[in-house]
Amino acid sequence: MHPEDLAEKAAQIRAETAAIKREVRVCMAASCQSSGAQPVLAALADICGDGGGTCHVKGVGCMGLCSAGPLVAVADKDCTLANAVLYRDVTPADAPDIMQSVCGAPVERLRCPTEQPFFQRQQRIVLENSGRIDPDSFKDYVAVGGYAALVKALSEMTPAEVLREVTTSGLRGRGGGGYPTGLKWSTVAKTAGAQKYVICNADEGDPGAFMDRAVLESDPHRVLEGMMIAGYAIGANKGYVYVRAEYPLAVERLQTAIRKAKGAGFLGARVADTQFNFEVEIRLGAGAFVCGEETALMASIEGLRGQPRPRPPYPAEAGLWGCPTLINNVESFANIAPIIRNGGAWFAGIGTEKSKGTKVFALAGKIQNTGLIEVPMGTSLRDIIEQIGGGIPDGLAFKAVQTGGPSGGCIPEQHLDIAVDYDSLKTLGTMMGSGGMIVMDETACMVDVARYFMEFCMTESCGKCIPCRAGTQQMHGLLDKIAKGEGTHADLALLEHLCEVVQATSLCGLGQTAPNPVLSTLRYFRDEYENKLVSE
Secondary structure, eight states, X not given: OOHHHHHHHHXXXXXXXXXXXXXXXXXXXXXXXXXXXXXXHHHHHHHHTTGGGSEEEEEESOOSOGGGOSOXXXXXXXXXXXXXXXXXXXXXXXXXXXXXXXXXXXXXXXXXXTTSHHHHTOOOSTTTTTTTSOTTOHHXXXXXXXXXXXXXXXXHOOHHHHHHHHHHHTOBXXXXXXXXXXXXXXXXXXXXXXXXXXXXXXXXXXXXXXXXXXXXXXXXXXXXXXXXXXXXXXXXXXXXXXXXXXXXXXXXXXXXXXXXXXXXXXXXXXXXXXSOOBEEEEEEEOXXXXXXXXXXXXXXXTTSXXXXXXXXXXXXXXXXXXXXXXXXXXXXXXXXXXXXXXXXXXXXXXXXXXXXXXXXXXXXXXXXXXXXXXXXTTOBHHIIIIIISOOOGGGOXXXXXXESGGGSEEEEGGGTTSBOSHHHHHHTTOOOTTSEEEEEETXXXXXXXXXXXXXXXXXXXXXXXXXXXXXXXXXXXXXXXXXXXXXXXXXXXXXXXXXXXXXXXXXXXXXXXXTHHHHHHHHHHHHHHHTTOOOO
């Protein structure tokens, strides 16, 4: 298949629905489903019927503003979410009014203005299809340009040219480490091996993080397309998606996407009528946070206990079953198709000098607009929290934002103007992580925050290395003692010393970064610790 053939197929799909002028899109991601989106979809579909061929009701992926669900958008067929009429907190009883508004005036009592910064300040690359296409529809994906990048790579580019575009893009791993994606791919490509593997890490376990889940629920074909392009570039014919079993909707939609891609000839043997073969299997994680670490993840796929191993050798040299293995997370793979379609230079023109492109963040905690956003790298924390996020509810003051999950740190108000990128956040003692942002207001106790995250790390430690196994337990005990007002200055000094030891000697990233919430809260909110200490 050539790009022209796929373009013709996409045109045929669009021609089949040419009579449809307006769409009523119902968010069917997990957050809106939990708020009652399924009955809303059914009620709208019952009223619409066939719509006389001019209107169509369909379920779509995440629209982003999760705090306002169920969400319904009424739009021209090719219209983006930012230009649609959006309704929030919809119930089945609202269906008649919404259907009446398709060709009339909007229902003002339900309307959520898309002119607000939450929608207008975003730049959607990974999420460009979310809230627009039916994630279970292969035709919907192809109609908006799906698999065009794969066909272009297979028919017009050599593996080396694909690697060059990914390297030129400046894409860095979106799983948190920020390792240059092109360099990682090139390393695996150069490593000799009869069998190579591609792994998509969807083991998203950070509290407050739901980026990977939303992408898999909203645009699963995009992730598969990125994996196949990676397989072609490095010489792999087998891929695994390692996803948390706690994400049943994401798993279901990924399974559907795999089945339909195979049925259409875009997955399996002779992909898109070429000599390239690529199979994808799903592996379900049992909920161990440590399996987000790549060596523990591979052990779990192999049927072993999910524990990390020392590196080197790195997965690029000896990974899954000892073979060269490429591991990227969901968001990283979701960026690949647009990079190949538009060129690496296009992607590199977005963001900052050392952090290219956009980043998807999950806004959670004490913030008006809880949900999923995508902004260019370099956007300030203040813009994200006060403009896009809508600020702190109930008239309370902002206190801190925790980035990077349990591996990250807490950033106070005086640093809100910092540009969000990999390197800037490190200077504040935190990290990008996979993209979770938990906002705290003035009522938050930072000692309790540190204790919560340390309890999480202590519970999730695999126990293989002593610094993490014993150190997190001892640190949690000291934090608990201080939080209860029973700690001394000696306890605080011991806590700081333990942070340094665990950080320097733990085997994997879980232990190495577990002290970050403690160190960052000590750095910016030390008075809260000292105010709880007893006199010796």
